[in-house]
Amino acid sequence: MAYSKKVLDHFQNPKNVGTLDKSAKNVGTGLVGAPECGDVMRLQIQVNDDTGVIEDAKFKTFGCGSAIASSSLATEWLKGKSIDEALAIDNMDIVEELALPPVKIHCSVLAEDAIKDAIKDYKEKNQ
Amino acid sequence: MSKKLIYLDNNSTTPCDPRVIDAMVPYFYDLHGNAASRSHPFGWRSEEAVDYAREQIANLIQVDPKEIIFTSGATESDNLALKGVFEMYSRKGNHIITLSTEHKAVLDSCKKIEKMGGEVTYLSVDGKGRVDLAELENAITDKTIMISIMWANNETGVIQDMKAIGEICAKHGVLFMSDATQAVGKIPVFPKEVGVHLMAFTAHKMYGPKGVGALFVNRKNPRVKVTSQLDGGGHERGMRSGTLNVPGIVGFGKAAEIAGKEMQEEAIRLAKLRDRLESALCEQLEETYINGDDKNRMPHVTNISFKHVEGEGLMMTFNQEIGVSSGSACTSASLEPSYVLIALGLGDDLAHSSIRFSLGRFTTEEEIDYTINEIVRGVNHMRNLSPIWEMYKEGVDLDSIEWAEH
Numbered sequence: 001m002a003y004s005k006k007v008l009d010h011f012q013n014p015k016n017v018g019t020l021d022k023s024a025k026n027v028g029t030g031l032v033g034a035p036e037c038g039d040v041m042r043l044q045i046q047v048n049d050d051t052g053v054i055e056d057a058k059f060k061t062f063g064c065g066s067a068i069a070s071s072s073l074a075t076e077w078l079k080g081k082s083i084d085e086a087l088a089i090d091n092m093d094i095v096e097e098l099a100l101p102p103v104k105i106h107c108s109v110l111a112e113d114a115i116k117d118a119i120k121d122y123k124e125k126n127q
Numbered sequence: 128m129s130k131k132l133i134y135l136d137n138n139s140t141t142p143c144d145p146r147v148i149d150a151m152v153p154y155f156y157d158l159h160g161n162a163a164s165r166s167h168p169f170g171w172r173s174e175e176a177v178d179y180a181r182e183q184i185a186n187l188i189q190v191d192p193k194e195i196i197f198t199s200g201a202t203e204s205d206n207l208a209l210k211g212v213f214e215m216y217s218r219k220g221n222h223i224i225t226l227s228t229e230h231k232a233v234l235d236s237c238k239k240i241e242k243m244g245g246e247v248t249y250l251s252v253d254g255k256g257r258v259d260l261a262e263l264e265n266a267i268t269d270k271t272i273m274i275s276i277m278w279a280n281n282e283t284g285v286i287q288d289m290k291a292i293g294e295i296c297a298k299h300g301v302l303f304m305s306d307a308t309q310a311v312g313k314i315p316v317f318p319k320e321v322g323v324h325l326m327a328f329t330a331h332k333m334y335g336p337k338g339v340g341a342l343f344v345n346r347k348n349p350r351v352k353v354t355s356q357l358d359g360g361g362h363e364r365g366m367r368s369g370t371l372n373v374p375g376i377v378g379f380g381k382a383a384e385i386a387g388k389e390m391q392e393e394a395i396r397l398a399k400l401r402d403r404l405e406s407a408l409c410e411q412l413e414e415t416y417i418n419g420d421d422k423n424r425m426p427h428v429t430n431i432s433f434k435h436v437e438g439e440g441l442m443m444t445f446n447q448e449i450g451v452s453s454g455s456a457c458t459s460a461s462l463e464p465s466y467v468l469i470a471l472g473l474g475d476d477l478a479h480s481s482i483r484f485s486l487g488r489f490t491t492e493e494e495i496d497y498t499i500n501e502i503v504r505g506v507n508h509m510r511n512l513s514p515i516w517e518m519y520k521e522g523v524d525l526d527s528i529e530w531a532e533h
Contacts (some may be wrong), residue, residue, distance in 0.1 A: 003443070008443075011440075011443055014128035014512060015510070017512055019517065031514070031528075032531055033530070033531065034530030035435075035474075035476035035479070035515055035529060035530065036474065036475035036476055036479075036530070037475070038437050038439075038455060038464065038475075038476075038479040040513075040514055040515050040530070041438070041514070060512055060513060060514035060517060061512055061513070061514065062435060062436070062437055062440075062509075062512075062513040062514060062515050062516070063437050063440055064437055064439040064440045064443070064455070065439065065440050065443040067437075067440070068440060068512060113531075115493065119230070
């Protein structure tokens with residue numbers, strides 16, 4: 001199975017790898033997947049208190065190249081978006097952008113879940 | 128060394144030795160006859176070539192040439208041995224014992240046999256990948272006709288105690304079949320010495336061509352018979368019909384001859400390179416585990432888990448240059464990690480983190496040193512990206528987290 005050029009680019013030079021302070025009030029953390037399944041994604045967003053815009057996003061992922069590329073792409077897309085815009089990101093957008101084969105669609109689903117999980121965490125902190 | 132490809136996946140298939148190719152070439156040109164054509168020199172010459180190859184192969188495993196049945200490969204040989212014995216000995220019993228760590232060619236043949244009314248016991252292995260002999264003996268019933276246990280495992284290289292298993296089979300009057308695909312041509316394999324009655328192996332794992340294999344079938348004490356699974360012209364003493372693949376068989380013979388001469392030296396050289404690879408990786412990378420019995424195993428194989436790194440992702444860091452394979456689910460369509468490693472008691476997470484390195488005749492020290500650097504770089508890259516590695520380093524107990532299984 002050959003990887004698409006975009007998957008390779010994200011894999012070799014992943015964007016926004018890192019860790020935000022998960023205890024900060026304006027940071028939402030999503031942790032999805034399981035080591036037993038071979039995929040764990042942690043995706044974090046930092047939301048600007050005044051504008052409500054996601055001003056930073058970071059990830060770390062244990063998984064195959066497609067999982068890493070999906071989460072790297074997700075963090076790129078998240079930056080500059082409002083919460084509502086972020087919620088609209090669909091896994092199939094990721095599939096299309098990265099040209100993921102059918103066997104790798106679950107990687108994009110995981111990325112969408114991670115986004116939603118991070119937003120949920122942020123909202124719970126800021127009710 | 129920039130863009131030269133490094134091949135460390137010799138358990139999947141070996142390259143053809145140039146000497147093997149040279150031996151085969153004439154049989155694509157002038158010597159093109161059908162070995163079953165008894166009426167002209169074209170046929171006679173091909174038959175002679177097949178007879179010679181049969182001898183070369185028989186010599187390698189110290190059996191009578193008449194006990195070698197040519198097939199299309201080890202998968203067919205496994206199918207023929209298992210289904211052929213099941214059919215032939217149906218009056219004696221219907222029970223077969225095998226291991227959960229066998230190759231799919233054996234396991235899926237057994238599944239088919241179950242559908243045909245057979246009973247199969249799939250024994251597990253210990254943490255080192257070896258079968259428990261007492262458990263094996265206890266599994267034998269008065270319906271047991273055959274025990275099928277692989278000589279050496281394809282994923283871990285772990286070698287079973289063939290002699291002890293052979294003794295158990297002899298004691299109970301049960302046939303002993305072995306898939307020796309990974310062992311023949313790499314280590315001394317003498318079926319008669321250990322009481323193996325049927326043995327499957329193939330050319331393309333010992334520097335011969337793809338598409339040709341053999342089944343050893345014991346002829347005396349006991350005289351073993353298998354019901355043919357391919358019917359036609361009655362070739363191979365009626366056990367396997369089909370025009371013989373003469374060039375392939377000639378290449379198989381040559382590969383066997385070379386293996387017989389060079390195996391010992393090669394095994395020593397490869398074990399040294401393998402140990403060099405293994406110890407460097409274990410020294411330079413923490414949380415690195417060798418899977419399977421490190422005493423009883425093939426000299427050219429190592430299977431290593433790099434904790435908190437997913438195997439396919441890791442391979443992607445270097446697979447533009449280095450060919451290995453992984454027990455990770457992601458390399459297959461099934462999404463299940465290696466059943467062989469799971470049977471050893473590895474958690475799914477460690478199975479997902481495994482890489483198999485299988486060295487071969489053409490592996491050089493320079494390649495191994497290059498590989499060590501690339502793997503170390505790759506594992507560090509992946510751990511830097513891994514949230515569970517970060518948690519592990521922070522002292523978080525990963526078992527305490529409620530993971531969302533998906």
